[in-house]
Amino acid sequence: MIQSSRPRLRLMSQTPVSLVVGGTSGIGAGVSRLLSARGNTVVVSGSRSEADAAPLLADLDRAIYLQADMQEPESPAKLIAAIQAAHGRLDDVIYSAGATVKIPHADLEAVTDDVWERILGMNVVAPWRLVKAAAPALRASGNGTLTFVGALAGVDVGGSSIPYAVSKAALHHMVKLLGGVLGPEVRINAVAPGLIETPWTSGDAWDALYDHVREVAPLKRVGRPEDVAELIVALMKAGYTTGQTVVADGGLSLIP
Numbered sequence: 001m002i003q004s005s006r007p008r009l010r011l012m013s014q015t016p017v018s019l020v021v022g023g024t025s026g027i028g029a030g031v032s033r034l035l036s037a038r039g040n041t042v043v044v045s046g047s048r049s050e051a052d053a054a055p056l057l058a059d060l061d062r063a064i065y066l067q068a069d070m071q072e073p074e075s076p077a078k079l080i081a082a083i084q085a086a087h088g089r090l091d092d093v094i095y096s097a098g099a100t101v102k103i104p105h106a107d108l109e110a111v112t113d114d115v116w117e118r119i120l121g122m123n124v125v126a127p128w129r130l131v132k133a134a135a136p137a138l139r140a141s142g143n144g145t146l147t148f149v150g151a152l153a154g155v156d157v158g159g160s161s162i163p164y165a166v167s168k169a170a171l172h173h174m175v176k177l178l179g180g181v182l183g184p185e186v187r188i189n190a191v192a193p194g195l196i197e198t199p200w201t202s203g204d205a206w207d208a209l210y211d212h213v214r215e216v217a218p219l220k221r222v223g224r225p226e227d228v229a230e231l232i233v234a235l236m237k238a239g240y241t242t243g244q245t246v247v248a249d250g251g252l253s254l255i256p
Contacts, residue, residue: 015062017087019043019079021070021130022097024053026198027149030225031094031232036060038233043083046097070097070126071118076133083137090137092236095130096149098123102205103161116163123167124174131178131188139185145236146188148175149228152249155192168192172245179243187242189235194249196223218251 018035022028023044033056036042042063044053053065066082068075083090099122103110127148138144153159154168175190182188195201195213213222231248235241247253 015039015041016091017041017043017083017089018092018094019045019083019090019134020094020096021045021068021079022095022149024048024056024065026096026200027193027196027225027228027232028094028096029056030229031096032056032063033059034226034229034233035092036063040092041087043087045079070130071121073129076126076129079130080133080137089141090134091141091143092145092147093130093134093138094147094149094232095127097126098149100160100164100200103163105162111161111163115161119161119163119167120170123164124170127171128174131182135182135186138182142185143239144186146178146182146186147232147235148188148190149232150175150190150192150245152192152194152247152253155245155247156253175245176243183242187239189238189241189243190245191228191231191235192245192247192249193223193228194247194252196225196228198225213250213252216252216255217249218254221250223248223250 018040020028020032020042023032024046032042032044042060043066044063045066045068046053047069050065050067057063057065064086066079068079099119101115131146148171150172151159151168153165154172159165172190175188178188195209210222214220228248231246
């Protein structure tokens with residue numbers, strides 16, 4: 001189901017229109033704020049209610065919220081159709097939604113088929129459906145961009161669980177393959193964040209990892225959503241870059 005916070009908006013936008021899926025918190029919220037500050041018309045999408053999204057929308061100019069559950073197969077196409085109806089164009093798509101579960105890699109029994117299906121569904125299949133749905137509008141833009149939030153776990157050994165790491169590796173490879181077929185009208189890239197302070201990584205279970213990163217990473221700190229948002233916007237502007245995954249981990253992956 002697609003529900004809009006401003007269903008009567010039908011003006012054709014004269015500014016770039018950017019869709020941020022998973023844009024209500026963490027990295028997605030950082031991207032939404034940064035793009036709005038740059039003057040883009042921002043469409044924030046997430047599974048949360050309109051009331052939950054209201055504090056973020058209050059900080060944004062020319063923004064609407066479209067509630068959508070990306071686990072539903074029809075949601076990506078409905079989401080793109082709603083944006084076209086509201087704005088008449090789409091220039092950028094940022095996918096910051098996803099799923100994970102914290103399971104020690106050695107605990108094979110805890111990784112059930114349901115875990116695999118949910119994580120692969122949100123981290124690989126939903127982005128694929130979104131690419132298919134958005135590609136015509138992004139091609140019509142003439143300079144469309146797709147940017148996916150991957151993970152360091154998909155580049156190196158680590159991550160909250162094996163299914164999560166595998167799903168992000170698959171996402172990175174999908175970006176590489178799509179980079180070869182979407183050009184020249186559309187560029188697609190991914191970012192691979194290390195440990196970032198978000199609601200996903202809050203709580204006592206993460207304290208030891210926070211301490212470890214602050215101790216050994218060359219930049220001596222954990223990342224912030226704004227750090228990744230800045231990289232995403234930089235890739236959106238990088239007109240000669242496509243099919244790439246760029247790591248943002250404070251140098252953690254440089255440590256042997």
